Amino acid sequence: MLVTKQPVLRRFWYPVIEMKQLHQSPKSFELLGEPIVLWLKRDGQPVAVQDRCCHRSAKLSGGKIIDDNIRCPYHGWTFNDCGKCVHVPQLGDNPIPSSYQVPGYKCIERYGYAWVCLGEPLVDIPQIPEASDPDFRMIHEFNEPWKVAGLRVMENELDLAHPTFVHTTTFGSGDHPIPDVMEVNETEWGLVLEATLGVVNPPLQQQNLKMENDKTTRLLTMDWFMPFTCKLRIAYPNGLIQIIVNTTTPINDSTSQIVQFCLRNDTEADVPAKDVIAFDRAVTLEDKAILETTDYDVPLNLSLEQHMMTDKPGMLMRRKLATLLKEHGEVEQTKGS
Ligand code: FES
Ligand SMILES: [Fe+2]
Structure with missing residues (x-):
């Protein structure tokens, strides 16, 4: 079985990064072949979205956290915890097209780790x-x-x-x-x-x-x-x-x-x-x-x-x-x- 070729495996939770590693800066991780970036919101909750900007594919993990969002290091587009683009510096006051979006993933803290599920979870994180x-x-x-x-x-x-x-x-x-x-x-x-x-x-x-x-x-x-x-x-x-x-x-x-x-x-x-x-x-x-x-x-x-x-x-x-x-x-x- 090749794990990246079985979509059902995207419907389970996996621990990806220790919470304490997220305190300094956003971090990247590859989960089931998918590049993801994780960061912490101001309330301490972890967030995960695809680590690939929808503009020119730069890694968002090289960017900066501004309030609860992540700013791409290439042209400054900024994405929220759902992966929706909420700021495009070059657009001024014009509306942001709804297609400016990267996939967002379910992410929660448990046992000192940020756990991510890439799809709709079939079952909860194992109870310990x-x-x-x-x-x-x-x-x-x-x-x-x-x-x-x-x-x-x-x-x-x-x-x-x-x-x-x-x-x-x-x-x-x-x-x-x-x-x-x-x-x-x-x-x-x-x-x-x-x-x-x-x-x-x-x-x-x-x-x-x-x-x-x-x-x-x-x-x-x-x-x-x-x-x-x-x-x-x-x-x-x-x-x-x-x-x-x-x-x-x-x-x-x-x-x-x-x-x-x-x-x-x-x-x-x-x-x-x-x-x-x-x-x-x-x-x-x-x-x-x-x-x-x-x-x-x-x-x-x-x-x-x-x-x-x-x-x-x-x-x-x-x-x-x-x-x-x-x-x-x-x-x-x-x-x-
Ligand atoms: S590649 Fe991300 S803003 Fe241009
Ligand atoms: Fe053993």
Whole structure:
């Protein structure tokens, strides 16, 4: 599946830029192959419109914010938060033609990010109740592009056969090539996987978990929210809960922005955020090294790759996405189509 060729994927929300990055100046981003520009209005709300002026195609992101609007750096045409041109310096008091307009997109703040939907949303932004639970602190971990398809990362998150081979310096255990328990159930817009996995704990992780055991069991509850968000809840025997939320925002067919934050029911005094990030960074880099070798054209047709028992979540993801395309009258687009 080539993500930019499936219009239905424009009808989901994606986190594109951290809100704090918007405080200085407008910022550009490529979402599903579409150039967009984001800025903040005076009330602090984020705005997104196409980053291509309708006059001579200059990038609006190089322009200036004036009140709540953005002024093109080339000839000064100014566009509002809906993308409508509201000022043309060369026109004086003459009316502005209604065709002077760039596409505007839905944009809202959630979890410290500006989220954008390029079309009419099919479903709300994934609910993460712990993000507003005072027992949990939020740690922003990564926000960076990887050369990988989002679906490969989603499958990887719910693939409990890979830690033994990929996470060899972090938590993978040679004694546990498969989970002890694994149950997958479908939801309307995703999947829930419950599993128990034996893992090892290297020294930094023992420190982060406040545990001296070099081996333990993780109780995992993993939610996949169609198409590219995962919430991984890990419960440790000592009561610690770490929730990792990960969205692979599709930049174009072969590249995704990896947006990851976590929530933990402990405090900075218990474990500094930098140590949590350091361990999760090591885990993530192990995944990145493998995932960037995979083909970005992930086939939804199950006969085109081979599967095993632990691939059940990935197979269901592919089936659900194939059904979504069908329901919206789309045929899967691939490199060969
Ligand atoms: S290109 Fe934007 S005002 Fe001319
Ligand atoms: Fe992994």
